Amino acid sequence: xxxxxxxxxxxxxxxxxxxxxxxxxxxxxxxxxxxxxxxxxxxxxxxxxxxxxxxxxxxxxxxxxxxxxxxxxxxxxxxxxxxxxxxxxxxxxxxxxxxxxxxxxxxxxxxxxxxxxxxxxxxxxxxxxxxxxxxxxxxxxxxxxxxxxxxxxxxxxxxxxxxxxxxxxxxxxxxxxxxxxxxxxxxxxxxxxxxxxxxxxxxxxxxxxxxxxxxxxxxxxxxxxxxxxxxxxxxxxxxxxxxxxxx
Numbered sequence: 349x350x351x352x353x354x355x356x357x358x359x360x361x362x363x364x365x366x367x368x369x370x371x372x373x374x375x376x377x378x379x380x381x382x383x384x385x386x387x388x389x390x391x392x393x394x395x396x397x398x399x400x401x402x403x404x405x406x407x408x409x410x411x412x413x414x415x416x417x418x419x420x421x422x423x424x425x426x427x428x429x430x431x432x433x434x435x436x437x438x439x440x441x442x443x444x445x446x447x448x449x450x451x452x453x454x455x456x457x458x459x460x461x462x463x464x465x466x467x468x469x470x471x472x473x474x475x476x477x478x479x480x481x482x483x484x485x486x487x488x489x490x491x492x493x494x495x496x497x498x499x500x501x502x503x504x505x506x507x508x509x510x511x512x513x514x515x516x517x518x519x520x521x522x523x524x525x526x527x528x529x530x531x532x533x534x535x536x537x538x539x540x541x542x543x544x545x546x547x548x549x550x551x552x553x554x555x556x557x558x559x560x561x562x563x564x565x566x567x568x569x570x571x572x573x574x575x576x577x578x579x580x581x582x583x584x585x586x587x588x589x590x591x592x593x594x595x
Contacts, residue, residue: 349481349527349576353415358394360421363387368568372579379408395467402470412480417527417576419483422468426461429491461493472499472525481527483576488521504529504575511535512574513566515542522575532574534581536566 355369355376362378362385369376377389392408401407412418425431433439435454442450468484475482486494488505502521510517513536522529573579 349417349530349578351415351417351577353413353417356412356416356418358418358420359423360419361385361388362562364563364565365419365421365568365572368565368572371569372572372577398467398471398474401474407474409474409478409480412478414479414481414526417481417483418475419485420471421485422471423464424486424492426457426464427493428487429489431457431461432491432493465493465497469499472523475525479526482523482525483527484523484525486521488519492521494521498523506571509563509567510539510541511537512570513537513539514564515539515562517541529575530578532578532581534570534574536570539564539566 351374353375355366355374357365357369357376357378359380360366360378361380361382366376366378366387366389378387379390379392379394380388381391381393382388383391390408394408397407397409401409434441434457437447437450437454439450442453445453472482472484474480486492488495488502488507500523503524504522505519506512506522507519508517509520512534570581573581
């Protein structure tokens, strides 16, 4: 796709994708409620902004145009496979609780998941209304909640991120709204693998572990070039050569 405007990275505070977009010549900014890396350009309650926009009020989405691109690294804490396991009374986290206490924990988790899920749908609705191009990223493990409970199937599933220079295999899905992915082959299998189980978990409910959610800068660049802008890398045939010739 052609991006004549700005790239808005929602729920990203690491600056990884932002920096790679900037290196590629695009204007890009990060938005998140936290600024632990000193990279968040706009520290704000994105959930509140989504709610306001959905209800027709003023929000940050009023400043985003159809020439821009939004990529949302939406919090997966209540959608991922680990969260799905926590809906069972047999979950190891409940081993010291009574049955009633465990059920209360499950009901609380269900309410939290509903809150996160509803806002994800509202985010899509806002962008569809305004004609904003949106890409949503989320894990795609076997039991992820979004596999059977979302507005459509993902437009792209990257089953092994390590093939494009990441530290984790970590199958990941991407949903494209008001735009479509390009397809390239910027393969870079050069990292020592890390495992999700060895990464630190988050101490705060509803907040994804920073270590688990980090993406390598190589993967960010290769993803952008392969699936967003169709940029030729390392001798690849340009994804848009045929269009240029026919034009």
